[in-house]
Amino acid sequence: MFRSLHMKLTMILLLLITSLMVVIAAFLTTSVSSFYIDTFYQQINAVFSEENEDFYSSLCREAAQADGAERVQAMLEANAGLLGIDYRTRNYYVLDSSGNYLNGSATLENGLLPHGTTANLLIAQNGSVGDESSITDDYMDVAIPIVSESGSLLSIIYILDNRTTVSALNDQLFLIIMQALLVGLLISLLLSFLLSKAMVGPIEKLTAGAERVAAGDFDSELPVESTDEIGILTGTFNEMAEVLQQTLAAVESERNKLDTLFLHMTDGVVAFDHDGQLIHANPAAKEMLGQTLDEDCCYNDLFAHLFPFEQMLALHRSNHTEAEMRAGDRILELYLAPFADLESGGVLTVIHDATEQHRNEERRKEFVANVSHELRTPLTNVRSYAETLRDAEGDLPPDMSNSFLDIIINETDRMTHIVQDLLTLSRLDTGNTEILLTRFPFRDAIESVFRANAMAAQRHNQELTCHIEDELPLIAGDRSRLEQVMTNIIGNAIKYTPNGGHIAIRAGTTEDRVWMEVSDDGIGIPEKDRSRIFDRFYRVDKARSRESGGTGLGLSIAKEIVDRHHGTIGLAPHEGPGTTVRLELPIAQVVM
Numbered sequence: 288m289f290r291s292l293h294m295k296l297t298m299i300l301l302l303l304i305t306s307l308m309v310v311i312a313a314f315l316t317t318s319v320s321s322f323y324i325d326t327f328y329q330q331i332n333a334v335f336s337e338e339n340e341d342f343y344s345s346l347c348r349e350a351a352q353a354d355g356a357e358r359v360q361a362m363l364e365a366n367a368g369l370l371g372i373d374y375r376t377r378n379y380y381v382l383d384s385s386g387n388y389l390n391g392s393a394t395l396e397n398g399l400l401p402h403g404t405t406a407n408l409l410i411a412q413n414g415s416v417g418d419e420s421s422i423t424d425d426y427m428d429v430a431i432p433i434v435s436e437s438g439s440l441l442s443i444i445y446i447l448d449n450r451t452t453v454s455a456l457n458d459q460l461f462l463i464i465m466q467a468l469l470v471g472l473l474i475s476l477l478l479s480f481l482l483s484k485a486m487v488g489p490i491e492k493l494t495a496g497a498e499r500v501a502a503g504d505f506d507s508e509l510p511v512e513s514t515d516e517i518g519i520l521t522g523t524f525n526e527m528a529e530v531l532q533q534t535l536a537a538v539e540s541e542r543n544k545l546d547t548l549f550l551h552m553t554d555g556v557v558a559f560d561h562d563g564q565l566i567h568a569n570p571a572a573k574e575m576l577g578q579t580l581d582e583d584c585c586y587n588d589l590f591a592h593l594f595p596f597e598q599m600l601a602l603h604r605s606n607h608t609e610a611e612m613r614a615g616d617r618i619l620e621l622y623l624a625p626f627a628d629l630e631s632g633g634v635l636t637v638i639h640d641a642t643e644q645h646r647n648e649e650r651r652k653e654f655v656a657n658v659s660h661e662l663r664t665p666l667t668n669v670r671s672y673a674e675t676l677r678d679a680e681g682d683l684p685p686d687m688s689n690s691f692l693d694i695i696i697n698e699t700d701r702m703t704h705i706v707q708d709l710l711t712l713s714r715l716d717t718g719n720t721e722i723l724l725t726r727f728p729f730r731d732a733i734e735s736v737f738r739a740n741a742m743a744a745q746r747h748n749q750e751l752t753c754h755i756e757d758e759l760p761l762i763a764g765d766r767s768r769l770e771q772v773m774t775n776i777i778g779n780a781i782k783y784t785p786n787g788g789h790i791a792i793r794a795g796t797t798e799d800r801v802w803m804e805v806s807d808d809g810i811g812i813p814e815k816d817r818s819r820i821f822d823r824f825y826r827v828d829k830a831r832s833r834e835s836g837g838t839g840l841g842l843s844i845a846k847e848i849v850d851r852h853h854g855t856i857g858l859a860p861h862e863g864p865g866t867t868v869r870l871e872l873p874i875a876q877v878v879m
């Protein structure tokens with residue numbers, strides 16, 4: 288409360304009035320005392336002055352008589368009015384040369400003077416006039432020596448004033464000053480109230496406005512009511528609030544942009560303060576590191592094994608360091624960089640999930656190795672049979688030469704087959720394969736593939752059946768590509784089912800999809816290989832596949848085609864020996 292401007296103003300005014308009054312009181316009382324002392328000595332001097340020498344000479348002569356004391360008293364009585372003797376506050380005493388009381392205007396108790404032997408009295412005893420008084424004393428006196436013609440001290444006239452008058456006057460003055468002080472205090476209270484209304488009011492409004500701005504309310508502009516300093520301050524405050532609002536809006540928008548960026552970016556971002564404590568982690572970082580990353584988490588828990596935190600902070604701001612780490616199944620690439628200075632900065636970590644990149648790299652290497660291997664085997668065969676034919680120089684029996692030539696032609700066909708499949712895959716990969724969209728009955732496509740494979744199944748003495756639900760809808764897609772997929776699935780079933788086996792084709796619809804399943808009771812696919820049979824060149828039994836003319840690319844091509852149609856192809860759960868492959872395609876086909 289005492290800190291408010293209003294209170295301070297009141298206190299200042301009160302102090303001002305009080306100190307003014309104290310000064311006046313001190314000045315007045317001192318002046319009154321001095322005046323009284325001066326008047327006292329002027330009165331005495333007027334009687335005993337050199338101009339009035341006759342009076343003093345007469346006193347000396349009278350004092351020399353036998354009844355000198357009475358004579359002196361009579362002369363003093365005659366001049367009592369001039370000396371201001373009032374017999375109450377001021378009296379005279381006639382003393383002998385030793386200072387003993389002879390007579391006077393007042394009697395003495397026990398023959399002692401009220402203030403004893405004063406300094407002035409001592410001076411008079413030494414033959415000089417004692418007329419010194421201080422305003423701090425509670426009396427004033429004068430002692431005049433009366434000397435004979437021979438110069439010996441006859442008696443002393445001692446005039447003593449007890450200053451009751453001046454004390455009463457001072458008391459009166461003090462009372463007046465106290466009353467004036469009271470009135471002054473009341474006036475200062477009133478003035479401080481009015482002043483605070485005039486001065487503190489606008490400041491209070493400004494304070495309230497500043498509090499609203501501090502609370503985030505920038506809408507209410509403060510009215511500028513005067514042109515004085517407060518008015519200028521209010522105007523400046525309004526401008527400041529506007530600039531602050533614009534700056535905050537810009538900062539907010541930047542922050543929103545950054546927040547959205549951090550939220551949706553696929554790379555992880557983790558920031559630590561200069562103590563290594565986590566300050567920010569986006570959802571991608573949490574997912575990649577597989578941790579909740581709460582506030583208690585720190586740099587050392589996560590990345591200390593890659594690069595010590597202190598060394599990170601010591602790095603120059605333009606530098607960064609890279610590292611790679613594993614988190615579960617993921618391979619993560621990390622870019623670590625310090626930000627700002629040592630006191631207020633920290634370390635920023637950007638995490639990139641390189642798992643897919645690494646996997647692709649692995650696949651690429653594996654693919655190149657597979658292609659090389661797949662082509663090298665038939666090439667070796669072609670070369671060795673061709674060399675044998677050349678070295679024999681026509682010595683081989685014709686049927687053997689013909690069988691060698693058949694092998695060479697078969698191996699060349701096989702290579703052509705592989706190269707064609709690779710080309711198809713490459714075109715599908717690069718998106719260069721044209722998909723010819725038409726609307727056609729799903730049933731017709733299945734029945735056409737069924738008929739085309741019936742002969743092959745018959746050759747292997749296999750029972751090939753086809754059961755299609757009624758009212759299969761039209762689908763939109765590339766019919767010949769989809770028939771290629773179906774042919775591959777049914778062809779595999781024929782290839783990997785022993786003679787005399789059973790192959791069943793079934794088809795139907797679900798809510799928004801058509802499906803086709805091809806089940807056989809053939810050799811089946813072991814559990815460990817089920818997830819990989821759609822990989823390029825992957826074959827469960829390489830020898831068997833090659834024997835039957837397989838390249839290991841059929842199902843990967845099928846998967847690419849089905850993917851382009853936004854469908855799915857996979858192995859369905861299968862009871863007993865054999866395999867079931869399920870193909871699903873959307874009815875309402877989206878543009879590809």
Ligand code: ADP
Pocket residue numbers: 775779780783784807809810811812820825826827828832833836837838839840841842843865866
């Ligand atoms: P391939 O030309 O070797 O048949 P695919 O890509 O068509 O190549 O098939 C990949 C592998 O999946 C085959 O080598 C085979 O081991 C396995 N496979 C595919 N279909 C069947 C099936 N119906 N029964 C058993 N194994 C199958």
